[in-house]
Amino acid sequence: MSFELYRESFPFRISEVEIGASASGNGQQRSLRVGGASTLPFLSFDGAPGHLPVVGMEVWDVVPEPWPVPLENVFGPVASDPVGWARHCVEEWGAEFICLRLRGADPELGDASPEACATLARDVLDATGVPLVVFGCGNDAKDNVVMQKVSESCAGRRCLIGPVTSDNYRTIAAAAMVNGHLVIAQSPVDVNMQKQICVLLNDLGLPQTQIVMDPTTGGLGYGLEYTYSVMERVRLAALQGESSLASPMIVFCGFEAWRAKEAKTGPADGVVQGALWEALTAGTLLQAGADMLVMLHPEATRAVREHIKALAGGEMAI
Amino acid sequence: MALTGLQIFKLLPKTNCRECGFATCMAFAMALAAGKVSLDACPHASDDARATLGAAAEPPVRLVAVGQGEYAVELGGEVVLFRHEKTFYHPTALAIEVRDDLPEAELKERLSRIQTLSFERVGITMRVNLVAVRHAHPDPAFFIKTVELVQAHSPLPIALVTQDPAVIRAALAIAGSRRPLLWGATETNWQEMTALAKEYGCPLVVAAGDLAGLASLTEQVTSSGHKDIVLHVPAAGAGDALRTATAIRRMAIKKRFRPFGFPILASFGDGRDAYLVALAAATCIAKYASLVVLDTVDPAVVLPLLTLRQDIYTDPQKPIQVQATCYSIGNPGPNAPVLVTTNFSLTYFSVVNEIEASRVGTYLVTVDTDGTSVLTAWASGKFGPEQIAEAMERTGVGEKVKHRQVVIPGYVAMLSGRLEELSGWNVRVGPREAAALPGFLRSYVTN
Ligand code: B12
Ligand code: SF4
Numbered sequence: 001m002s003f004e005l006y007r008e009s010f011p012f013r014i015s016e017v018e019i020g021a022s023a024s025g026n027g028q029q030r031s032l033r034v035g036g037a038s039t040l041p042f043l044s045f046d047g048a049p050g051h052l053p054v055v056g057m058e059v060w061d062v063v064p065e066p067w068p069v070p071l072e073n074v075f076g077p078v079a080s081d082p083v084g085w086a087r088h089c090v091e092e093w094g095a096e097f098i099c100l101r102l103r104g105a106d107p108e109l110g111d112a113s114p115e116a117c118a119t120l121a122r123d124v125l126d127a128t129g130v131p132l133v134v135f136g137c138g139n140d141a142k143d144n145v146v147m148q149k150v151s152e153s154c155a156g157r158r159c160l161i162g163p164v165t166s167d168n169y170r171t172i173a174a175a176a177m178v179n180g181h182l183v184i185a186q187s188p189v190d191v192n193m194q195k196q197i198c199v200l201l202n203d204l205g206l207p208q209t210q211i212v213m214d215p216t217t218g219g220l221g222y223g224l225e226y227t228y229s230v231m232e233r234v235r236l237a238a239l240q241g242e243s244s245l246a247s248p249m250i251v252f253c254g255f256e257a258w259r260a261k262e263a264k265t266g267p268a269d270g271v272v273q274g275a276l277w278e279a280l281t282a283g284t285l286l287q288a289g290a291d292m293l294v295m296l297h298p299e300a301t302r303a304v305r306e307h308i309k310a311l312a313g314g315e316m317a318i
Numbered sequence: 319m320a321l322t323g324l325q326i327f328k329l330l331p332k333t334n335c336r337e338c339g340f341a342t343c344m345a346f347a348m349a350l351a352a353g354k355v356s357l358d359a360c361p362h363a364s365d366d367a368r369a370t371l372g373a374a375a376e377p378p379v380r381l382v383a384v385g386q387g388e389y390a391v392e393l394g395g396e397v398v399l400f401r402h403e404k405t406f407y408h409p410t411a412l413a414i415e416v417r418d419d420l421p422e423a424e425l426k427e428r429l430s431r432i433q434t435l436s437f438e439r440v441g442i443t444m445r446v447n448l449v450a451v452r453h454a455h456p457d458p459a460f461f462i463k464t465v466e467l468v469q470a471h472s473p474l475p476i477a478l479v480t481q482d483p484a485v486i487r488a489a490l491a492i493a494g495s496r497r498p499l500l501w502g503a504t505e506t507n508w509q510e511m512t513a514l515a516k517e518y519g520c521p522l523v524v525a526a527g528d529l530a531g532l533a534s535l536t537e538q539v540t541s542s543g544h545k546d547i548v549l550h551v552p553a554a555g556a557g558d559a560l561r562t563a564t565a566i567r568r569m570a571i572k573k574r575f576r577p578f579g580f581p582i583l584a585s586f587g588d589g590r591d592a593y594l595v596a597l598a599a600a601t602c603i604a605k606y607a608s609l610v611v612l613d614t615v616d617p618a619v620v621l622p623l624l625t626l627r628q629d630i631y632t633d634p635q636k637p638i639q640v641q642a643t644c645y646s647i648g649n650p651g652p653n654a655p656v657l658v659t660t661n662f663s664l665t666y667f668s669v670v671n672e673i674e675a676s677r678v679g680t681y682l683v684t685v686d687t688d689g690t691s692v693l694t695a696w697a698s699g700k701f702g703p704e705q706i707a708e709a710m711e712r713t714g715v716g717e718k719v720k721h722r723q724v725v726i727p728g729y730v731a732m733l734s735g736r737l738e739e740l741s742g743w744n745v746r747v748g749p750r751e752a753a754a755l756p757g758f759l760r761s762y763v764t765n
Binding site for chain 2: 003005006008040042043044045188220221222223224225226228229232233236259261262264266267270271272273275276277279280283284286287288299300302303304306307310311312313314315316317318
């Protein structure tokens with residue numbers, strides 16, 4: 001019997017985005033390229049699946065309260081020093097980028113000054129040599145001033161800053177454009193709103209190659225399926241020609257997973273249930289098109305990196 | 319692919335004899351295309367017409383049952399490639415492997431651990447579905463003994479994992495009436511295996527090293543009259559498993575390629591790194607496996623996988639919800655705390671579990687938010703002060719307690735002022751995450 005494999009081809013591809021750049025005169029900084037896919041994730045028999053997804057780790061400016069025990073066990077010794085924590089992530093745990101979450105900028109969680117945030121971001125960038133994502137505290141007014149300062153202190157280094165939403169994007173997007181950064185375009189698990197924020201940014205002069213989309217991550221068991229389907233729809237629409245959705249996507253697996261009660265419980269030894277909770281959040285969203293995965297636990301980081309290699313490797317027997 | 323009226327018309331006798339109740343063959347064909355009548359109404363249709371129309375009516379992925387009674391599982395029956403297009407219908411079954419070379423005590427221990435792999439979540443019991451008995455010991459008697467023990471100690475359906483037809487035949491003598499999965503047929507043994515599957519009416523795994531081989535093997539098995547098939551291409555890693563399953567399912571659904579119109583099995587028996595095995599299994603749950611075989615009984619691995627399965631197989635059109643009313647949890651008295659939340663099952667059960675853990679009798683008022691979470695409902699105007707005040711009023715919680723203080727979720731602290739105005743109750747802002755509720759409630763009632 002003759003057998004012919006059915007292959008799918010899409011007319012468009014995801015834009016290629018480069019994050020990270022060296023300060024002039026300093027060749028130490030690594031950069032990362034993401035995106036470029038012309039197929040659904042890892043379906044190399046259809047065409048070019050683009051750059052492999054990258055795995056980064058999240059670092060917080062203030063020690064989280066309360067701190068789940070399994071996280072305290074690993075981060076306890078480094079958590080009070082975000083720069084040291086970030087270096088540890090890169091040097092010991094293989095983080096390909098760092099996501100600095102500026103929780104302490106929140107007026108209710110310490111109200112750190114924009115200047116202090118900017119210095120910290122710059123220090124992390126210089127200490128690690130890997131690309132930096134800077135994520136705001138969620139208070140729009142505060143994030144606007146903080147991100148302005150951050151983009152100045154890290155000017156020219158192609159950091160990924162945000163998030164920006166349809167309700168709050170002008171200040172941060174303008175600061176990013178002036179200082180050569182990229183922005184995180186966030187939507188609340190909604191394809192149309194994702195498109196809306198990207199169009200608004202495009203109109204402002206920010207091209208798709210300077211945008212990474214955050215469709216909002218729901219953790220395993222806590223809304224994951226909604227994020228999963230929205231991401232699949234976004235990716236399919238982009239490959240079929242919806243140019244305003246053709247940016248890579250970032251997901252925050254560690255942060256969301258550790259909110260789950262199940263992450264904080266589980267057997268005392270062996271597999272760390274919380275680490276697997278984030279790894280599976282990541283592993284599932286990889287299939288929906290995640291390009292940048294932000295993790296917390298080192299075991300989850302390691303496992304997801306190896307899993308990506310396994311997904312990319314091997315030949316299908318036709 | 320559904321046929322058009324015209325295509326069907328061409329297959330009919332074109333005599334307009336009216337015996338079907340329609341004036342013309344054409345009218346009957348149109349009704350048939352619209353799914354309003356069955357071909358059986360035409361007594362003159364040829365065998366050829368029946369075969370063609372019958373195939374068109376078959377589902378793209380056959381539904382295959384394993385086991386019998388309460389614990390039986392159905393595999394396949396899917397009609398879309400992406401859950402947002404409709405939904406996925408039959409959750410991926412999880413099988414746990416046991417080998418026949420395990421010492422009896424260890425085997426029993428493993429079986430009792432498999433029994434405990436059952437968890438309550440969102441009011442639904444999630445558990446593993448099968449025990450896969452692998453023939454590894456050189457002496458077939460061990461296999462038979464193991465099958466006996468498994469049947470005696472586990473209510474779950476069984477997969478018989480051996481390629482030796484003589485061994486399967488012997489095992490079927492004791493397990494054949496419980497519709498085990500025979501795993502299975504290969505290029506070399508398929509004739510005997512198919513005969514056994516037919517004789518006992520059992521589903522059969524058909525395995526080949528590549529897709530072309532699989533297609534021709536399933537053709538052979540189906541043409542010898544057996545259709546309850548599960549497809550398997552052993553994969554070297556997660557990438558192969560993903561691509562193989564995707565290629566199979568796409569051809570079944572988009573091309574109606576019959577040899578691939580069956581559920582898919584993925585197996586990760588020999589992985590050493592539990593995280594990587596779980597990630598490979600998760601990939602296959604999302605992408606097209608109807609049966610995943612694991613070699614672990616670690617609840618820290620199984621619970622996350624079962625949770626993922628529940629997520630992926632939830633109908634995207636209808637979130638699971640509970641009735642919007644006032645629930646009494648524990649034995650609340652007139653001084654019991656009053657809490658409010660939404661009627662999204664996930665939210666409701668997260669809160670109820672913690673209230674139960676606190677052992678503080680509590681009234682929980684659920685607002686009808688169309689089954690959405692606290693912040694989703696707040697952002698879409700379904701969990702505002704008006705709706706909460708209305709729900710408190712309607713459920714008459716004020717008549718059950720002597721006090722006038724209500725606890726709201728920490729994430730919606732901003733609505734407390736307005737809620738106080740509307741309801742006339744004092745509003746106390748609770749913790750953000752339900753996990754903090756036991757501590758909160760205990761100190762709340764002592765003050
Ligand atoms: C999945 C999801 C959806 C799903 C809906 C899922 C559902 N059935 O509710 C979909 C995709 C449909 C959706 C839609 C929208 N969403 Co939505 N969604 C999410 C997401 C990713 C997870 C929500 C979830 O399921 N949480 C899990 C449940 C269990 O959490 P929970 O209900 O809050 O319950 C916890 C606590 O609150 C606490 N708790 C609960 N009750 C009580 C009671 C008491 C007394 C106490 C003390 C504690 C307590 O216990 C629980 C466990 O800890 C979140 C972002 C995120 N990662 O959280 C956004 C999010 C909630 N969505 C958001 C928005 C804006 C929307 C939309 C309005 C967007 C739009 N305009 O289309 C729509 C509204 C749709 C509609 N018209 O109904 C925003 C809300 C922003 C805000 N702060 O106001 C969020 C935060 C995303 C964001 N960052 O922008 N969403
Ligand atoms: S019974 Fe059959 S042959 Fe007769 S009119 Fe109906 S369709 Fe035509």
